[in-house]
Amino acid sequence: MxxxxxxxxxxxxxxxxxxxxxxxxxxxxxxxxxxxxxxxxxxxxxxxxxxxxxxxxxxxxxxxxxxxxxxxxxxxxxxxxxxxxxxxxxxxxxxxxxxxxxxxxxxxxxxxxxxxxxxxxxxxxxxxxxxxxxxxxxxxxxxxxxxxxxxxxxxxRTAQTTPLPKGLATHTLEQVSSALRACGTCTAHEISRRLGISREVSRRYLEYLAEIRRAERRARYGARGRPQTEYLWNAEIERH
The missing domain is CATH 3.40.50.2300 (Response regulator)
Incomplete structure (x- = not known):
């Protein structure tokens, strides 16, 4: 050990x-x-x-x-x-x-x-x-x-709360999490349209969810064969 x-x-x-x-x-x-x-x-x-x-x-x-x-x-x-x-x-x-x-x-x-x-x-x-x-x-x-x-x-009782990374807000994170949980799998563009936020902001929150294992990244290939990154809500982690 x-x-x-x-x-x-x-x-x-x-x-x-x-x-x-x-x-x-x-x-x-x-x-x-x-x-x-x-x-x-x-x-x-x-x-x-x-x-x-x-x-x-x-x-x-x-x-x-x-x-x-x-x-x-x-x-x-x-x-x-x-x-x-x-x-x-x-x-x-x-x-x-x-x-x-x-x-x-x-x-x-x-x-x-x-x-x-x-x-x-x-x-x-x-x-x-x-x-x-x-x-x-x-x-x-x-x-x-x-x-x-x-x-x-x-x-x-010390250090009981840890702030989110700079530039991220708890309320928006909860909104993005709820939207991704509802749709199961979405791209940053799809989340941005659902919530009325920019694609870049949507991507930042989705990337954070992926970093903490709340979401998983996947490649989605469109009709022209150009890949996009989609995010899959990790429901399994909530069972543990």
Whole structure:
């Protein structure tokens, strides 16, 4: 497993759990880019996650945990491991937006809930907040003062929002996303006509959706054989 040590400290040991192999590799790449994290296990299902989290040799500090998997849910995983006394911190990473699910994940000890698809800056903000929380919890020792507790909780509340890239607006992004979701597959020109915006603006938002895996690019060939770029709404990612 690849490890990285930052500022002379031991790396934070992480177990990643997701049934999508691409998501697992994305987690690994993002953790390596952030520095100071070591992936000690990768699990593609709920049962494997329970085994990895309860195995003492892993000694994981953090789990990046998906919510929906073919053989169980992230909630199932947390219930099992908490019942066995495992206190590994958890950041839920999922496309599930159900408020009851979010509340239960938090009740079971999830310190963050990251909704897919996400950008690297957003991931980094969450992981850096956890790094500070982890550092402060270690520094507090076995008995914490009120000041220690306040600082630990404050660290998890930092950087909770990450702005869109310069020039993009949340309202327009939601409009473009809704239009693409409705038509399934569209070109920038077709989206621009639907929304009454310029083709260039439409393309910028569609390219951003492709970058965060909300959409996929395809080549569309017209009657004259000249290719255009069309964008396909990625409905699959919303199921994870």
């Amino acid at each position: 690849t490890s990285s040590v930052r500022d002379g400290c031991e790396p934070i040991r992480v177990i990643t759990v997701d049934d999508d192999p691409l998501a697992l590799e994305l987690h690994r790449a993002h953790l390596a880019r952030a520095g100071g994290f070591e992936v000690v296990a990768q699990c593609s299902g709920a049962r494997a996650a329970v085994v990895a989290l309860t195995r003492s040799t892993n000694r994981a500090d953090l789990a990046l945990l998906d919510v929906t998997m073919p053989d169980g849910t992230g909630l199932d995983v947390l219930r099992h491991v908490r019942a066995r006394g495992v206190r590994t911190d958890v950041i839920a990473v999922s496309g599930v937006r159900d408020v009851d699910v979010v509340r239960e994940m938090v009740a079971l000890g999830a310190v963050q809930y990251l909704i897919k698809p996400y950008t690297y800056p957003l991931f980094k903000a969450r992981i850096e907040a956890f790094r500070e929380y982890h550092r402060r919890s270690l520094a507090a020792g076995r008995t914490a003062t009120q000041h220690d507790v306040d600082r630990m909780f404050a660290s998890l």
